[in-house]
Amino acid sequence: MFIARQAYIMTMIDDDRKYEFSWDLIGDLEMGRPNLGPNVRLEVYRLMQYVLRDVLEQRYGTEEADSIFYDSGRLAGIKFFQNVIEDAEDLSAFVNSVQNALRDLGIGIFRVEKSDPEDGSFVFCVFEDVDCSGLPDLDHTVCTYDEGFIAGLMEAFTGSGYDVKETDCWCTGDRTCRFTVKRR
Amino acid sequence: MTDDAENALRRLLHLLNKGREPKDAWEPEESLEPHYEALRDDIKEVQGHLRELSAGRITGDIRTTGYTAGLLKNLQANLLHVTWQAKRISEGDLSQRVDFLDEFSESFNSMAAALQANRKELEARQEQLIGLNERLSSEVEERRKAQESLALANHKLMILSSITRHDTLNQLTAARGYLELQSSLVTEDERASRYNDKAISSMDNIADLIEFGKEYEKVGLEGPRWAAVSSMLENLGSGLIDLEEDCDGLEVYADPMMDKVFYNLMDNAERHATGATLIRVSHRMDDGILEIIWEDDGPGIAESDKERVFERGVGRNTGFGLFLIREILQMTGLTVREDGKEGSGARFVITVPDGKHRLKPSPCSDMI
Numbered sequence: 001m002f003i004a005r006q007a008y009i010m011t012m013i014d015d016d017r018k019y020e021f022s023w024d025l026i027g028d029l030e031m032g033r034p035n036l037g038p039n040v041r042l043e044v045y046r047l048m049q050y051v052l053r054d055v056l057e058q059r060y061g062t063e064e065a066d067s068i069f070y071d072s073g074r075l076a077g078i079k080f081f082q083n084v085i086e087d088a089e090d091l092s093a094f095v096n097s098v099q100n101a102l103r104d105l106g107i108g109i110f111r112v113e114k115s116d117p118e119d120g121s122f123v124f125c126v127f128e129d130v131d132c133s134g135l136p137d138l139d140h141t142v143c144t145y146d147e148g149f150i151a152g153l154m155e156a157f158t159g160s161g162y163d164v165k166e167t168d169c170w171c172t173g174d175r176t177c178r179f180t181v182k183r184r
Numbered sequence: 185m186t187d188d189a190e191n192a193l194r195r196l197l198h199l200l201n202k203g204r205e206p207k208d209a210w211e212p213e214e215s216l217e218p219h220y221e222a223l224r225d226d227i228k229e230v231q232g233h234l235r236e237l238s239a240g241r242i243t244g245d246i247r248t249t250g251y252t253a254g255l256l257k258n259l260q261a262n263l264l265h266v267t268w269q270a271k272r273i274s275e276g277d278l279s280q281r282v283d284f285l286d287e288f289s290e291s292f293n294s295m296a297a298a299l300q301a302n303r304k305e306l307e308a309r310q311e312q313l314i315g316l317n318e319r320l321s322s323e324v325e326e327r328r329k330a331q332e333s334l335a336l337a338n339h340k341l342m343i344l345s346s347i348t349r350h351d352t353l354n355q356l357t358a359a360r361g362y363l364e365l366q367s368s369l370v371t372e373d374e375r376a377s378r379y380n381d382k383a384i385s386s387m388d389n390i391a392d393l394i395e396f397g398k399e400y401e402k403v404g405l406e407g408p409r410w411a412a413v414s415s416m417l418e419n420l421g422s423g424l425i426d427l428e429e430d431c432d433g434l435e436v437y438a439d440p441m442m443d444k445v446f447y448n449l450m451d452n453a454e455r456h457a458t459g460a461t462l463i464r465v466s467h468r469m470d471d472g473i474l475e476i477i478w479e480d481d482g483p484g485i486a487e488s489d490k491e492r493v494f495e496r497g498v499g500r501n502t503g504f505g506l507f508l509i510r511e512i513l514q515m516t517g518l519t520v521r522e523d524g525k526e527g528s529g530a531r532f533v534i535t536v537p538d539g540k541h542r543l544k545p546s547p548c549s550d551m552i
């Protein structure tokens with residue numbers, strides 16, 4: 001899975017690609033939506049996410065679909081850090097900045113339960129997560145994109161790679177999403 | 185509702201309210217048993233976690249799922265988060281804020297903001313102090329340099345003055361010698377003899393002035409120091425007048441020439457207190473102010489001269505002795521006055537302000 005993900009990342013820096021992401025693709029929202037503004041209903045976001053996962057799973061299988069989602073989240077986390085998160089000198093400043101950004105953009109309420117920077121291990125929580133809060137109970141966690149997103153944020157902040165795993169999720173009957181974060 | 189179902193509800197209610205199942209033996213019917221046991225186990229687990237949380241043990245692993253367990257996990261996550269934030273604050277990071285926890289957020293955020301404001305104020309004050317300290321250090325350094333320059337200039341002046349004094353006295357001694365020789369040759373001429381005597385007297389005055397200058401230039405030359413009064417009173421005078429004192433352990437903060445004060449007072453008494461046999465030196469304390477009293481049993485000083493005796497050049501000898509006393513004393517804020525009664529002896533009172541005197545337990549100590 002790791003090798004497949006690396007290969008996927010490699011393809012993303014290919015100069016000849018059609019859809020290589022850049023922050024410009026977010027667009028000029030003020031100019032583009034003078035009347036409707038920058039917000040869109042959460043249902044629309046979830047509709048896109050879950051049908052996309054459906055199709056990816058049908059075409060590539062569950063594991064590969066999850067892998068694609070994780071890597072997408074990781075890339076988003078890196079880009080988000082570079083474009084939204086303020087320069088942070090230390091962990092506290094980083095956490096503050098992430099908390100503020102996630103709250104202000106309506107992504108979720110970010111909280112830290114544990115941090116051991118020397119060991120490279122953390123436990124983060126996201127309340128009212130944009131991806132899963134309010135979903136029906138399932139027998140599995142669903143915030144794979146968020147796992148990647150947090151891994152990308154941490155990677156961009158520290159310069160080291162991280163593995164992130166969701167241990168509690170709204171969809172497993174919990175009211176908050178809890179992520180264990182471990183430096184590779 | 186069947187008796188069995190009713191019994192199950194009663195037992196679960198008992199468990200919910202009492203924290204334990206009823207002690208009586210009971211087994212649910214087969215169809216009810218899995219539901220009863222699942223509910224019972226969930227209640228027990230939730231109660232167990234609530235017990236841990238209420239005791240402050242917030243790190244337990246809650247494995248149960250579902251709405252109620254989810255709320256517990258929410259609570260646990262919030263508690264863990266504010267604990268983490270409190271730790272950051274204890275490490276000095278006062279930027280921590282809590283969102284979406286109602287009154288707790290308000291209180292926590294107000295506290296953190298107040299701490300942040302206080303720290304900012306303290307930092308500003310500290311910066312001010314550092315600035316003041318730097319200015320002070322710089323001023324001290326400037327003063328030190330000025331003192332060094334002054335000391336050097338003083339040293340040069342003293343050398344110059346010493347050489348001049350020495351050579352002038354030599355020349356005076358020679359001139360006086362010649363005048364005395366001349367006096368022996370002009371005894372027939374009364375006027376010439378009188379002029380010669382006046383010239384010799386003037387030369388003696390010049391010699392006295394030079395001697396005074398030698399003493400006066402030492403006043404204030406060195407910084408003040410603590411001096412034991414009794415030590416300064418030892419071996420004063422030629423023995424013509426007895427001296428009694430009660431100043432054991434008493435020390436004054438004065439110019440290093442302080443011993444000259446008592447020397448001159450004794451010299452003054454021996455020269456002018458005709459018939460005096462005893463000098464008493466005593467002290468008294470009044471509201472932190474010390475008075476050292478020097479009294480003799482001679483004829484005393486006339487009312488009209490009580491202040492004049494401290495003026496330069498006033499007196500039957502050189503006229504510098506008492507003037508020098510006042511000059512030495514005033515270097516550290518000490519004063520002297522004469523308040524004796526004419527006919528009952530002279531009485532000099534030296535006033536030492538608070539902070540410029542102390543009592544040492546040891547009987548006597550030399551100048552420190």
